[in-house]
Amino acid sequence: MNIKTLTCLIGVFGLTQHAVADKSEQIEKGKYLAEMSDCYACHTIEGGEPYGGGLPFVTPFGTVYSTNITPDSEEGIGHYSYQDFYDALHNGGAPGGHLYPAMPYTSFTGINDDDTQALFAYFQSIKPSSQPNKDNDMMFPANLRFGLNAWNMLNLEEVNYSPVTGKSAEWNRGNYIVNTFGHCGECHTPRNIMMGMDSERHLQGAMIGSVFAPNITPAYLNQQGWSTQDIKDMLLHGYSRKGTVVGEMYEAIFHSLSKFDDDDLNAAAVYLLDSDSNVEGKALTFRPDNAQGEGREVYQAFCAHCHGYEGQGKPNYAPSMQGNGTLSQENHFNSVSAILYGIKPQYYTPTNAFYTMPGYDKQLSNEDLMHLLNYLTATYTENSAQLSVEQTKEIRTSVTESQKNATH
Ligand code: HEC
Ligand code: HEC
Ligand code: HEC
Known part of the structure; x- marks a missing residue:
């Protein structure tokens, strides 16, 4: 062997080593992006195979099931080209027909080509599953998938997250991940009558199922006094100085948002607070002058032994009511839901566990509930609710209705 073939062999060997390393790095990156995007939670059912699909999504037009996205060539997406995969994520175009927007392509549409390549490499590398897909149960005319092209024309906005000038690298990263992988808008942006996200009211709050x-x-x-640390704590653990999260938010955190690495948590906080410096946040609201009246009596009787006599909470037991994020919401739906029906046991870290919040539907009359809400909001939040009995009854009725729908 002369010296030339030797260097040549080394060259080829070095090259393949490099390509293998590149490929496995790409797959690792794809795995991280898939976790950030919650693909698993939507594409896996309890007791089913990972990414085998079958989770039902109830829409106003019928039920659509998520599909098998493992590389199985019969039931999964083994036959997908990169372009097929790109289209499914970016505009809902799939070889088997147009996808319903229950698959959040309206957010994933902004994922750049590099990251889409990484996701594709990852989904080609996972274990194939032959778990069969379920038939959808959509009503006419929504069952005609070609109608979705028209839906796209009206509701799918082309976005690209090329750097916005005047904004930091963190802010730009935050803008990109919050609105694509994090798909926060799918839940937090109000929808128009066609169920498309209303971009005029981006992230301004919406009812989803039985939670606001x-x-x-x-x-x-x-305005609500969130600090950078509060945002990071909330996304990482599901609780912060501002209390705990419940329902779909807890699920999103448990399966996906808690997987954001520290840089990405930071970027999300920079974007959400629109500030590059570390935001200190406001002191937790407590207005002792308002801590009086019939509402206080109800609070002392039913709530104080867990949430503290002055609403200060108990570490590892119950969150503080002072400046609490749920109580402060302009819509009282989630507070009333917690008070009347409690919160299902939620898992936190072993060192930071909470007790379970019981429900008080049987104990509290509409008057009690009204006094309690008015007391809580006047004492512990910036916006005193001052609800009438009528208004309280209305909220109670809608919470109770949605509870019924959620359990049947
Ligand atoms: C909020 C729930 C949700 C999330 C999150 C989600 N999907 Fe989906 N996905 C669905 C549903 C529902 C469908 C089926 C839609 C239909 O049949 O019209 C689907 C369909 C698909 C399809 C089409 C498969 C086929 O059979 O042709 C692909 C590919 C896909 N998803 C990939 C992904 C990837 C990759 C991620 C993460 C980056 C992801 N999905 C995240 C709900 C979701
Ligand atoms: C046995 C202890 C206990 C009692 C009594 C109790 N709570 Fe709670 N409460 C909790 C815990 C624990 C949570 C958080 C649960 C979770 O998110 O996992 C909570 C959550 C809440 C929340 C949602 C805010 C947040 O940060 O999660 C509100 C609002 C609330 N409680 C109000 C009340 C009111 C008003 C009363 C009295 C009618 C009351 N609680 C009685 C333990 C209790
Ligand atoms: C699957 C739906 C869903 C997704 C996706 C989602 N959220 Fe939420 N989020 C909710 C719901 C429902 C609540 C209300 C529950 C609560 O306040 O505990 C909530 C509450 C919150 C709160 C208030 C928490 C508090 O303690 O007051 C913040 C802040 C928040 N979300 C930020 C985000 C961000 C940032 C993202 C994306 C990275 C995101 N959410 C993605 C459904 C979602």
Whole structure:
């Protein structure tokens, strides 16, 4: 062997080594992006195979099931080209027909080509599953998938997250990940009558199922006194100085948002608070002058032993009511839901567990509930609710209705 073939062999060997390393790095990156995007939670059912699909999504037009996205060539997406995969994520175009927007392509549409390549590489590398897909149960005319091209024309906005001048690298990264992988808007942006996201009211708060996803615009979060650390704690653990999260938000955090690495948590906080410096946040609201009246009596009787006599909470037991994010929401739906029906046991870290919040539907009359809400909001939030019995009854009725729908 002469010296030339030797260097040549080394060259080829070095090259393949490099390509293998590149490929496995790309797959690793794709895995991280898939976790950030919550692909697993939507594409896996309890007891089913990972990414085998079958989770039902109930829409006003019928039920659509998520599909098998493993590389199985019969039931999965083994036959997908990169372009097929790109289209499914970016505009809902799939070889088997147009996808319903229950698949959040309206957010994923902004994912750049590099990251889409990484996701594709990852989904080609996972274990194939032959778990069969389920038939959808959509009503006419929504069952005609070609109608979705028209839906796209009206509701799918082309976005690209090329750097916005005057904004920092963190802010730009935050803008990109919050609105694509994090798909926060799918829950927090109100929908128009066609169920498309209303971009005029981006992240301004919306009802989803039986929970209200609050306003998370920088104006609102800053006004409510959220700090950079609060945002990071909330996304990472599901609780912060501002209390715990429940329902779909807890699920989103548990399966996906908690997987954001520290740089990405930071970027999300910079974007959400629209500030590059570390935001200190406001002191937790407590207005002792308002801590009186019939509402206080109800609070002392039913709530104080867990949430503290002055609403200060108990570490590892119950969150503080002072400046609490849920109580502060302009819509009282989630507070009333917690008070009347409690909160299902939620898992936190072993060192930071909470007790379970019981429900008080049987114990509280409409008057009690009204006094309690008025007391809580006047004492512990910036916006005193001052609800009438009529208004309280209305909220109670809608919470009770949605509870019925959620359990049947
Ligand atoms: C909020 C729930 C949700 C999330 C999150 C989600 N999907 Fe989906 N996805 C769906 C549903 C529902 C469908 C089926 C839609 C239909 O049949 O019209 C679907 C369909 C698909 C399809 C088409 C498959 C086929 O059979 O042709 C692909 C590919 C896909 N998703 C990939 C992904 C990837 C990759 C991610 C993460 C980056 C992801 N999905 C995240 C709900 C979701
Ligand atoms: C046995 C203890 C206990 C009692 C009594 C109790 N709570 Fe709670 N409460 C909790 C815990 C624990 C949570 C958080 C649960 C979780 O998110 O996992 C909570 C959550 C809440 C929330 C949602 C805010 C947040 O940060 O999650 C509100 C609002 C609330 N409680 C109000 C009340 C009111 C008003 C009363 C009295 C009618 C009351 N609670 C009685 C333990 C209790
Ligand atoms: C699957 C739906 C869903 C997605 C996706 C989602 N959220 Fe939420 N979010 C909710 C709901 C519902 C609530 C109300 C529950 C609560 O306040 O505990 C909520 C609450 C919140 C709150 C208030 C928490 C508090 O303690 O007051 C913040 C802040 C928030 N979300 C930020 C985000 C961000 C940032 C993202 C994206 C990275 C996101 N959410 C993605 C559904 C969602």
